[in-house]
Every structure is written in C-alpha cells, then in structure tokens.
Amino acid sequence: MPDLTVTLCGIELKNPLILASGPLSWSAAGTRAAFAAGAAAVVTKTIRPQATVNPAPHIAALGRGSLLNTEGWSDLPAKQWIKRELPAPADRDCVLIASLGHTPAEVVRLARPLAEAGADMLELVSYQAEDAAPMVAAAKRAVSVPVLVKVSANWPELLEVVEACLRAGADGITAIDSIGPALRVDVETGRPLLGSFAWLSGAAIRPLALRIVAEICLRHNVPVVGTGGVGRAEDVVEMVMAGAAAVGVHTAPLLQGLGWFGKTLARLEGWLDEHSHAYLSDLRGLALPHLQEPASHTPLTFAFDVELCTQCDRCVTVCAYRARDLSPDGQMLLDEAACRSCGLCASVCPTGALRVALP
Ligand SMILES: Cc1cc2nc3c(=O)[nH]c(=O)nc-3n(C[C@H](O)[C@H](O)[C@H](O)COP(=O)(O)O)c2cc1C
Ligand code: SF4
Ligand code: SF4
Structure with missing residues (x-):
C-alpha cells in the first residue's frame, strides 16, 4: 500500500487532501462530515467578526468541473465559531485550519481566540494584497500555531507579496484563491449568471494554480498548499509534482459530494502502485528542475x-x-x-x- 502521508508546517497529514475554505466547511457539522469522508485537514469557511449575508443565488455550475460564485465569508459570526463551531482536538483525528480574514485589525482581534478554541493552524486571507504581510505579522505575534497565508492570482505582484509574507514569518502559503472577477451571461434571459461579476474556481483555473505553485516553489523552500481545479487523483499528483506539499480542493467535492475524497484517495493509491511509487512525497517538485531547462x-x-x-x-x-x-x-x-x-x-x-x- 503506497504511503500518502505528507507533512505541512511540521504537522503530519494522513493524506495530501485538504478541504479548502468554502461552503462545505460552513460549520462544525461541515468540517466533521469532511473529516469522516477522508479529508486529512479542513479549512473553515473564512471567519470574520460579523456574519455575511450572501446574495441569492450565489453559486452556479459552469459545466466541465468549474463554478462561479459571489459568496462572501462565513454566514456565522466569529463568536459562534469560537464557542461552538471549532470542534475540540479531542473530538477529531484530523487537522483543523481556521480561515481568518480580511484585515490586520481582524487578525489582532481573532487570531488568539481561534487558536485557543482549538484551531491547529490559521490560514489568513484578504482581498487586498497589501494587507497580507501585516496580517501575517499580527498573527505571528498572537499565536504559536503555524500560520498559512492564502494568495490570489488576481494580485499582479503576487511573488513580492509571498516574499513579504515569508519575511513577516508565514509558515506556509496556500495558492490559490478563486480568481476573477469573471462573467457568464445566460443567453436565454440576457442576464449575468449570478446577477453580477463573480469568482471562478475548479478545472478552469488549474493550469494557473499549477504555475503559481511552481513559481513559489522555485523561489522558496516553503510548504505550499496547492489549491485550484484539482478534480482527479492525477491532478493531485500533478500539483505535488509542481511542488505542493499538500493539496487543497473545494469545487470537486462540492459538485460531486464528499464521497469524492474516498474515491480520489483510492485512485491515488492505485496510480502510485501502477507507477511503482511507494511514497507520494517522493514526487514533490519533480517538474521543477525541467522548468529551468x-x-x-x-x-x-x-x-x-x-x-x-x-x-x-x-x-x-x-x-x-x-x-x-x-x-x-x-x-x-x-x-x-x-x-x-x-x-x-x-x-x-x-x-x-x-x-x-x-x-
Ligand atoms: C463557493 C465557494 C466559496 C468559497 N469561499 C471561500 C472563503 O470563504 N474563503 C477562502 O479563502 N476561499 C474561499 N473559496 C476558494 C476556495 O477555498 C479555493 O481556494 C478555490 O475555490 C480554488 O480551489 P477549487 O478549484 O478546488 O475550488 C471559495 C470557493 C468557492 C467555490
Ligand atoms: S493516432 Fe490517435 S488521434 Fe490519431 S487516429 Fe489513431 S487514435 Fe486517433
Ligand atoms: S507536430 Fe507536425 S504533424 Fe503534428 S500537428 Fe504539429 S505540424 Fe502537424
């Protein structure tokens, strides 16, 4: 049986699959269901002091494994996450990552309470590139758990932001968030699909996510959670070969159900067997030297x-x-x-x- 374990910021994961932040990790019920389905770690829906109110509708399937969304952060307030929705470590054998946004002031306010409530790691996320490094610095002052920072392909100076975040003490990078703004128009009604511009995720963004993961890994020896468009076991292998230490996914299990985790892990073991690899981690970064030829x-x-x-x-x-x-x-x-x-x-x-x- 091939070994699927990976290490992320010094924490061992039983397999490389992390449920990325999104509607499936909306609450304790969501995170527990994802753990039960086989995810080695779960990133909560992004937590902010106040709950968001999402427009209706706010998610639309595009076909071929991609989605558009206009979803905001969590529709539960931070207080509720801290009191009730972050299941205690004793209650689980998987790694829980609290997603925290979107400003340095919010990190100052919430990083420590989230870690004290049981988060094994934090993942910081912002819409503003210039906020990322100050958020990391604030989190590192407040907590001792590892701090990931999520980066966006929408930022023109993405690699400079990564560098600033590492200087501020980030323990790892999650790459990438959904991208956009994007647009689809329903030709039967002449209306924008979600009533507005929206964010793109899933298969359509995978080549872009792979390029960004590889660019970060070519420059820095830092754990990267490769996230964006992973839909099959072969996509997991590809993300690892591009340098990812672990692999984040949301669109595929959202569209296919949480059974996606079990099916993908079984196929991943099969793929490694067929290719005579005993350890998934041996494949990490295999593609990188070729990018320099x-x-x-x-x-x-x-x-x-x-x-x-x-x-x-x-x-x-x-x-x-x-x-x-x-x-x-x-x-x-x-x-x-x-x-x-x-x-x-x-x-x-x-x-x-x-x-x-x-x-
Ligand atoms: C409906 C939806 C909601 C999302 N909400 C969040 C969020 O609250 N915070 C966040 O950091 N990322 C959020 N994401 C982005 C995902 O975590 C992930 O980075 C992105 O979708 C790319 O991965 P995927 O192609 O596997 O979905 C959301 C994605 C989707 C599809
Ligand atoms: S070589 Fe491949 S693409 Fe060409 S005709 Fe045969 S099967 Fe089709
Ligand atoms: S490689 Fe040669 S034969 Fe094949 S599509 Fe290109 S030009 Fe045509």
Whole structure:
C-alpha cells in the first residue's frame, strides 16, 4: 500500500487532501462530515467578526468541473465559531485550519481566540494584497500555531507579496484563491449568471494554480498548499509534482459530494502502485528542475502504436499544416518537410497510440 502521508508546517497529514475554505466547511457539522469522508485537514469557511449575508443565488455550475460564485465569508459570526463551531482536538483525528480574514485589525482581534478554541493552524486571507504581510505579522505575534497565508492570482505582484509574507514569518502559503472577477451571461434571459461579476474556481483555473505553485516553489523552500481545479487523483499528483506539499480542493467535492475524497484517495493509491511509487512525497517538485531547462528546438520524433490506434482521425484533423495522414490500411503518414513540430497531434490522441518520443 503506497504511503500518502505528507507533512505541512511540521504537522503530519494522513493524506495530501485538504478541504479548502468554502461552503462545505460552513460549520462544525461541515468540517466533521469532511473529516469522516477522508479529508486529512479542513479549512473553515473564512471567519470574520460579523456574519455575511450572501446574495441569492450565489453559486452556479459552469459545466466541465468549474463554478462561479459571489459568496462572501462565513454566514456565522466569529463568536459562534469560537464557542461552538471549532470542534475540540479531542473530538477529531484530523487537522483543523481556521480561515481568518480580511484585515490586520481582524487578525489582532481573532487570531488568539481561534487558536485557543482549538484551531491547529490559521490560514489568513484578504482581498487586498497589501494587507497580507501585516496580517501575517499580527498573527505571528498572537499565536504559536503555524500560520498559512492564502494568495490570489488576481494580485499582479503576487511573488513580492509571498516574499513579504515569508519575511513577516508565514509558515506556509496556500495558492490559490478563486480568481476573477469573471462573467457568464445566460443567453436565454440576457442576464449575468449570478446577477453580477463573480469568482471562478475548479478545472478552469488549474493550469494557473499549477504555475503559481511552481513559481513559489522555485523561489522558496516553503510548504505550499496547492489549491485550484484539482478534480482527479492525477491532478493531485500533478500539483505535488509542481511542488505542493499538500493539496487543497473545494469545487470537486462540492459538485460531486464528499464521497469524492474516498474515491480520489483510492485512485491515488492505485496510480502510485501502477507507477511503482511507494511514497507520494517522493514526487514533490519533480517538474521543477525541467522548468529551468532551455526550450528545445530539435525537431520532434514520434512513436506510433498501430494496435492502440482507433483511426479516429483527430491527429490528422488538428494539423494546421496538413502534415499528417492515415493510410487506408491504418499506417500513420507524416510529411516531415511540412511538419513544424508543434506537438498538437500527439497531445489530442485519446488512446496514446501517437506519442512524442522523449529525448
Ligand atoms: C463557493 C465557494 C466559496 C468559497 N469561499 C471561500 C472563503 O470563504 N474563503 C477562502 O479563502 N476561499 C474561499 N473559496 C476558494 C476556495 O477555498 C479555493 O481556494 C478555490 O475555490 C480554488 O480551489 P477549487 O478549484 O478546488 O475550488 C471559495 C470557493 C468557492 C467555490
Ligand atoms: S507536430 Fe504539429 S505540424 Fe507536425 S504533424 Fe503534428 S500537428 Fe502537424
Ligand atoms: S488521434 Fe490517435 S487514435 Fe486517433 S487516429 Fe490519431 S493516432 Fe489513431
């Protein structure tokens, strides 16, 4: 059985999956259900002194595993979280991370009470990039539990913010929050999907999240909770290969139900077995050295397996230069003089029959 344990800021997690902040972690009932489903850690819905009142509606599915939302922070006040909704450590064998927003003054007021109520870590989150480092500094003065800071792809100077937060004492980074503002219009009514601009999460943001995780990990030896668009076990592996120490997820279990955790963990073990990896943590950062290599200009060579080819013709259709063809007897033909080595044909092959041969 492969070992899925990871370490985050000195705390061992039984697997890499963390339920990120959002509606599923709305209360003690939500966090307990996520623990029971297999999440190794849960980040609460963001806690502020006053409860928010969300517009109706405020979440819409976009198809293909993505969501738009206009949800604010927790609709329970901080007092209630501290008194009733942060289950005591004795009551659970999983790690509870309290999400705290959105200003330095709120951190001064709430960091210590949340830690004293039982949070194993804090995750600080703000809409304003300039507030992130002062929030970290305030939290580090108030608590001894590890402090994560959540960063947003909306911040143009994101890497400078990360650096300032690390200088202020952050123990780890969560990357990324949902991004936007974004817009979809319901063409039947002519109205914006959620009545306004909204925040995008899920599959649509995964490549952006991966790039940001990798950029942080290339510069800093710091634990990063890679968050954004993870939907399958292979996405968990990809996030770890980009450098993530653990993996945050919200959209996938929100759309598919909390059973997503069990299914994904089983598939993750299967994937590691199939690829002969005994430890998930061995894969951490595997992609990073390749990001520092210069781009290759050597023409591509291809491997073709006639047994796997279903003659679907996709590789032929996508070639802008008409360099590829299939012969009537199923042989793959390539006009090498016309081929520009773009690689698209192999990347669309659904069966792996056509592959770019690695150097
Ligand atoms: C409906 C919804 C509400 C969210 N609320 C919060 C929140 O209160 N605080 C926060 O830090 N992130 C919040 N997030 C962002 C998620 O924690 C996560 O960073 C983001 O959705 C990317 O991960 P995903 O693609 O796996 O959902 C919310 C996301 C969704 C979809
Ligand atoms: S690599 Fe690009 S140019 Fe060459 S055959 Fe494939 S799709 Fe066409
Ligand atoms: S895309 Fe793959 S399966 Fe389809 S014709 Fe090309 S090689 Fe065969």
